[in-house]
Amino acid sequence: xxxxxxxxxxxxxxxVALLNRNELRRRGILTLDIMGxxxxxxxxxxxxxxxxxxxxxxxxxxxxxxxxxxxxRVAKLAPHVVQINTGKTCHLxxxxxxxxxxxxxxxxxxxxxxxxxxxxxxxxxxxxxxDVKIGVFSITGGxxxxxxxxxxxxxxxxxxxxxxxxxxxxxxxRELFRADIRRLNPSTACLELSGxxxxxxxxxxxxxxxxxxxx
Amino acid sequence: xxxxxxxxSILEIARRNTPAGGVLxxxxxxxxxxxxxxxxxxxxAWRAVTMVEGAEGVELDLTLEPYRLRCDGCGGEHEAxxxxxxxxxxxxxxxxxxxxxxxxVTSIVVD
Numbered sequence: 001x002x003x004x005x006x007x008x009x010x011x012x013x014x015x016v017a018l019l020n021r022n023e024l025r026r027r028g029i030l031t032l033d034i035m036g037x038x039x040x041x042x043x044x045x046x047x048x049x050x051x052x053x054x055x056x057x058x059x060x061x062x063x064x065x066x067x068x069x070x071x072x073r074v075a076k077l078a079p080h081v082v083q084i085n086t087g088k089t090c091h092l093x094x095x096x097x098x099x100x101x102x103x104x105x106x107x108x109x110x111x112x113x114x115x116x117x118x119x120x121x122x123x124x125x126x127x128x129x130x131d132v133k134i135g136v137f138s139i140t141g142g143x144x145x146x147x148x149x150x151x152x153x154x155x156x157x158x159x160x161x162x163x164x165x166x167x168x169x170x171x172x173x174r175e176l177f178r179a180d181i182r183r184l185n186p187s188t189a190c191l192e193l194s195g196x197x198x199x200x201x202x203x204x205x206x207x208x209x210x211x212x213x214x215x
Numbered sequence: 216x217x218x219x220x221x222x223x224s225i226l227e228i229a230r231r232n233t234p235a236g237g238v239l240x241x242x243x244x245x246x247x248x249x250x251x252x253x254x255x256x257x258x259x260a261w262r263a264v265t266m267v268e269g270a271e272g273v274e275l276d277l278t279l280e281p282y283r284l285r286c287d288g289c290g291g292e293h294e295a296x297x298x299x300x301x302x303x304x305x306x307x308x309x310x311x312x313x314x315x316x317x318x319x320v321t322s323i324v325v326d
Contacts, residue, residue, distance in 0.1 A: 003323050090217060
């Protein structure tokens with residue numbers, strides 16, 4: 001007997017993500033899901049962002065396979081940090097975030113930053129309940145990474161290219177990189193910055209402020 | 216290895232749609248390239264999940280769909296195996312990604 005089903009595989013995850021989204025929006029919290037490869041500068045970006053978010057009450061959820069090192073770094077700069085160790089799972093899922101929300105004082109938060117597990121592929125397909133998906137690429141990763149990972153580019157509401165202070169030392173073709181992004185997701189902005197030097201960070205702060213204002 | 220998480224969800228969907236008394240034999244899955252599903256990894260993950268979940272022997276039929284691109288030059292849409300493909304009609308317009316994110320259980324086979 002052949003039975004037609006037609007059901008999205010991530011339906012259960014999507015339902016939990018909707019619970020997260022409804023709760024976060026009801027409380028007026030803007031939620032960012034930051035995705036990118038290991039070593040692309042996600043944690044450095046968050047470290048650069050936190051001291052610059054004046055007057056914004058921030059919490060951070062750090063996803064990692066095995067360690068609390070990212071959370072330990074971020075905890076020096078943010079009062080509310082939750083570490084999620086996924087063990088063998090290469091991405092965060094909505095239930096991970098659901099559990100983390102129960103450990104955060106949501107009435108005292110304006111902005112929730114979720115640092116996903118370092119991975120350019122797997123996190124893309126799992127809605128967490130975020131408002132904004134941010135894809136992070138790095139100068140040191142090479143100019144072909146957007147083209148090689150179309151899923152993250154197509155899904156992102158914002159793309160960030162980190163490590164531009166290292167550009168003079170790398171053969172990174174920014175025009176090629178930008179052209180690949182235009183082809184995959186022409187409506188997405190791409191901000192180029194350095195968390196280490198702070199160059200370009202103001203544009204990211206302005207982008208976040210605009211998203212918060214639009215809520 | 217998101218294939219492991221997906222395999223668990225696929226089996227859950229298939230079991231939920233299996234009528235009482237029926238024996239699940241086969242699950243058909245359709246996936247677009249933006250889901251980055253590797254066929255070998257999916258087969259390995261499916262075997263592992265079905266073994267652990269007491270569904271050993273249930274087959275997974277995976278259909279990997281192509282990208283869908285739209286040509287800025289002629290406005291036509293076409294399927295492509297790579298995002299770097301040119302217009303299927305041969306014009307020189309820039310190609311924009313418009314599809315390839317599907318991930319659905321489409322049917323199950325039950326005895």
